[in-house]
Amino acid sequence: MTxxxxxxxxxxxxxxxxMELMKAAYAFRDGKQVHLKRPVFAxxxxxxxxxxxxxxxQMAQKRLGIQLIDVNPSTSSVTKGESLSDTVKTLQAIxxxxxxxxxxxxxWYETLVADTNIETALVNAGDGNGQHPSQSLLDLMxxxxxxxxxxxxxxxxxxxxxxSRVARSNAEILKRLGAEVFFSGPKDWYPADFAEFGxxxxxxxxxxxxDVLMLLRVQLERLDHQAVETFTATEYHAQYxxxxxxxxxxxxxxxxxxxxxxxxxxxxxxxxxxxxxxxxFKQMENGVYARMAILEQILDARNLLEDEYALIN
Ligand code: CP
Numbered sequence: 001m002t003x004x005x006x007x008x009x010x011x012x013x014x015x016x017x018x019m020e021l022m023k024a025a026y027a028f029r030d031g032k033q034v035h036l037k038r039p040v041f042a043x044x045x046x047x048x049x050x051x052x053x054x055x056x057x058q059m060a061q062k063r064l065g066i067q068l069i070d071v072n073p074s075t076s077s078v079t080k081g082e083s084l085s086d087t088v089k090t091l092q093a094i095x096x097x098x099x100x101x102x103x104x105x106x107x108w109y110e111t112l113v114a115d116t117n118i119e120t121a122l123v124n125a126g127d128g129n130g131q132h133p134s135q136s137l138l139d140l141m142x143x144x145x146x147x148x149x150x151x152x153x154x155x156x157x158x159x160x161x162x163x164s165r166v167a168r169s170n171a172e173i174l175k176r177l178g179a180e181v182f183f184s185g186p187k188d189w190y191p192a193d194f195a196e197f198g199x200x201x202x203x204x205x206x207x208x209x210x211d212v213l214m215l216l217r218v219q220l221e222r223l224d225h226q227a228v229e230t231f232t233a234t235e236y237h238a239q240y241x242x243x244x245x246x247x248x249x250x251x252x253x254x255x256x257x258x259x260x261x262x263x264x265x266x267x268x269x270x271x272x273x274x275x276x277x278x279x280x281f282k283q284m285e286n287g288v289y290a291r292m293a294i295l296e297q298i299l300d301a302r303n304l305l306e307d308e309y310a311l312i313n
Contacts, residue, residue: 003300006122008109010133010173018173022141024293025286028063034296035306036065042295043069043091044100046125047078052260052284053125053134057100060291064299069096085112092120098298099123106130121298129222132165135259136173138290139166142283143212146255151178156206157198159216159240159267162189163223166259167216171197182206185216185240203240207249215242215258215267233266242268247275255279 001020004013013021024032042061046054061068069091073079078087088099098121101108106128112118126132140150147153155174161167161183171181171194181198183190190200207213218236220228237243242256247269250256256268256278264270273280299305 001297001300003302004294004297005301006109006113006124007133007294007298008113008122008124009131010136010169011131011176015177018137018140018177021137021290021293021297022144024296025137025141025289028289028292028296029286034064034299036299037304037306040066040098040299040304041069041096042066042098042100043071043096044125045071045073045087045102047073047101047103048126050102050125052287053102053132056284056287057123057125057134057291059288060295063288064292064295066098066295069094084108085115085118088112088118088120088122092118096120097302097304098295100125102126104128121302123294123298126165129163129165129168131169132259133169134287134291134294135166136169137294138283138287139170139214139257139259140173140177141286141290142257142279143255145282145286146279147211149178150174153179153211154182154209155179155212155214156182156184156201156210157214157216158184158203158206158242160189160218161185161194161216162191163219164216166214167194170214179212182210204246204249207242207246208251210250210254213242213250213254213256215256217258217261217263218266233263237266237269241266242272244269244271247272247277250277257283260284 044057091099100123102125107130108127109122109124124131124133157167175181175197182201183194183198184201184203184206258280262273
C-alpha cells in the first residue's frame with residue numbers, strides 16, 4: 001500500500017485506489033485490526049452540523065486507536081476571527097496528526113494543501129456543495145455490496161441537486177466507473193454543469209429504469225428566504241418525492257439509498273425509509289468501515305502503522 005497524504009476529493013483517486021479502499025473497508029467490516037507505532041492524535045472540526053459523518057469518523061478513529069482532541073468550532077477562537085489555516089496550524093503545533101474538516105466553503109482545502117507550513121493530514125468531511133468524498137466511498141461500497149460491479153448500472157439521483165455535495169461527488173465518480181447516471185427533481189435545481197454526468201429525466205419516467213435510486217434531502221437551510229416561504233412539503237412530495245405509489249414502479253431488484261438526514265414525508269414516504277429495498281441504515285453502517293479505510297491510508301502515508309510482519313515475529 002502507498003497511503004494517501006490527504007483525503008479531499010474522491011475523483012482524484014485512481015480506480016485501483018478506490019478498489020483498494022473498498023477492499024480495506026470490507027476487511028475492517030470482517031474484523032481486521034491495525035496497530036499504531038506511537039500515539040496518534042486527531043481533531044474533528046465540523047463548521048456545519050453533522051450526525052453521521054462526525055460520529056462515524058469518531059467511531060472509526062476510536063476503532064483504529066486514534067486519540068481525539070476535542071475542538072468545537074462554535075466555542076473555539078474561530079468565533080474571534082481566527083482563520084481556518086491558523087486553526088489547523090495551531091492544532092499541528094500542539095501535536096495533532098490529522099484533522100477531519102467539514103466547512104461550508106467549497107474547496108476549503110485548496111489554500112491549506114498549498115501551504116507548505118501545514119503538515120497535518122487533511123480529510124474532507126464535506127465542502128459546501130463541492131465534495132463529500134467519504135460519503136461517496138461508503139455509497140460505492142453499498143452499491144458494490146449489492147451488485148458486485150458498477151459498469152452498466154442505471155443510477156438516478158433525485159432531489160435538491162443544486163445544494164448537494166453528495167450528488168456532485170457521486171455523479172462524477174459513478175460515471176467514471178461505468179454507471180449510467182440520471183437526475184430528477186425540480187428542474188430549476190438541476191445545475192447546468194451536471195449535464196456532463198447525466199441527463200435530466202422526469203421522475204415517473206425514470207423510476208422503472210433504475211438499479212439504484214439515490215434520494216437527496218431538500219436543504220431548506222440553504223434556500224433563500226423567498227424559496228423557503230413558498231416551499232410546501234406536501235406539494236414537493238407529490239411532485240418529486242418517492243411516494244408509496246411511485247415506489248411500486250421500481251424494479252424488484254432496485255435499491256433505495258439516501259445519504260440522510262431524511263426529511264420523512266418530503267423526498268421519501270416515511271414508510272419507505274425502512275422498506276426491504278432501502279439501504280439507508282446499511283449506508284451508515286458501511287460509513288464507519290469506509291472511514292477506517294480512509295484513515296488507514298493517512299496513517300500509512302505517515303508511516304504510523306506497525307508492519308503486520310513485525311507484529312507476527
Ligand atoms: N450524510 C451526511 O453527511 O450526514 P450528516 O450531515 O449527518 O453528517
